[in-house]
Amino acid sequence: MPPTLSGALVATLRRRIVEGDIAPGEKLPSEAALAVEHQVSRTVVREAIARLNLEGLVHTRRGSGSYALAPPAGDGEDVPVARSLEDRLGLVDFRLGVETQAAALAAERRSDAHLDALAVRLRDLDGAQGHPATAMQHDFAFHRLVAEAAQNRYLLDALDRLGPQMIAMPRGRLDRATGPGSGSDDGAPARFAAVVQEHRAILDALADRDALAAAAAMRVHLAGSRRRLLAEAGGD
Template identity: 30%
Template sequence: MKPPTVSAANISAVPVTHGKLADKLYENMLSWITFGDLKEGDRLPSEERLAKQFGVSRPVVRQALLRLRSDEIIISRHGSGSYILRRPKKEFFDFAPMGGVADLVRCFEYRIALEGEAAWLAARRRTNIDLKRIGDALHDMDNAVASRTIATSSDIDFHAAIAAATKNELFVSTMASLSTLIFSGMTVARKLSLQMNLARLELVQKEHLAIYKAIETQDQVAARELMRKHIDNARNRVLTDSVEPDPDTKS
């Protein structure tokens, strides 16, 4: 469901009254930037004005702005204020869990560190059985691309197989504890990709294949960097169109 449109004039109509204040404000501001009247390059209201209109303290506003800067949605210019750097796709709010956007994005950020190291260890310790399990999930995702289906379960199987290949149960249990957030993030990313052309889906799959090959050849450094980049790209794809296939590529 599309959230209410928010503009600089009626921003106070979306008060932050419950939950984690900074997370709630982050989600409201992300919605405002997406559906409101602001354009890329426009300046945000001052911290003082945002605090007054949302009914929160300035430290809460600063935390929300910090999240938006970390996600490269806004950029701050010394002595000038914060400006819109890029806007999320409106379809993001059709698929993202309302009230859980901050946790969803935060999970991507955590996975960059966690799964980067998992891929490094998997490349070092994987067995042929591990490689087959990873390859089977990759094959299932290939079929999903061909049929243009979501296949979130196959994507999860791919990452879970890599965690298992580390031979460290803590990676497996940590991935399991994050399973709800990971599933949600992958589903949002895949639904958004399905709305793009076939080249977008193929680009994502090429990233998976590159990770598989690095683990297969036991190139630990490449496995880590490719995994980190893949998850960071997924985060960017969820929030913006910044990571796209070559525009000359036709579907």
């Protein structure tokens, strides 16, 4: 049985997102542009976008457009994709166990080179406000470096298998992609500043070689991620 028009468009857009042609955080072409490009009606485009939303590959903001989310790591069979709010909260729970321990170990085992690399990632994250795809990559890289500094290959492998999708960023932080004057969330800059400060507290604790403070800072950060997810869900 041949695919429907909307099914064919879903397959095309899904492939572009998974292969990175449309990067996480990048805005998809408008309904009208997609309709012209693929020679289908706007109703077909809306159906395709709705399916991609359900798959967790796209997030649509009313009045702003649709944005690509991070695709699953690997082949998608071994690593479950965090699609629903429940999935994302469950992922934060998992990270609380893994990354709190990683931070404690990193405080004891980190090198000066690790600290230098983390400082660079923090600086880049701080400078990425308004660029959600870039911010997500720097955010993930920071957390991966903490796991690397822990010098435990199982912790590092856990983060590598999850990939950037583990960062609870795309849905809420995509509000900033709308830009000034276009209906963006007025509270987004403050939330972004809080995220940066939480990362800075982790780095400070690692620099002090304080395992308890590092674990606490990571826990505070991930608890903040949980709180922001719930706030975003309540505001939609």
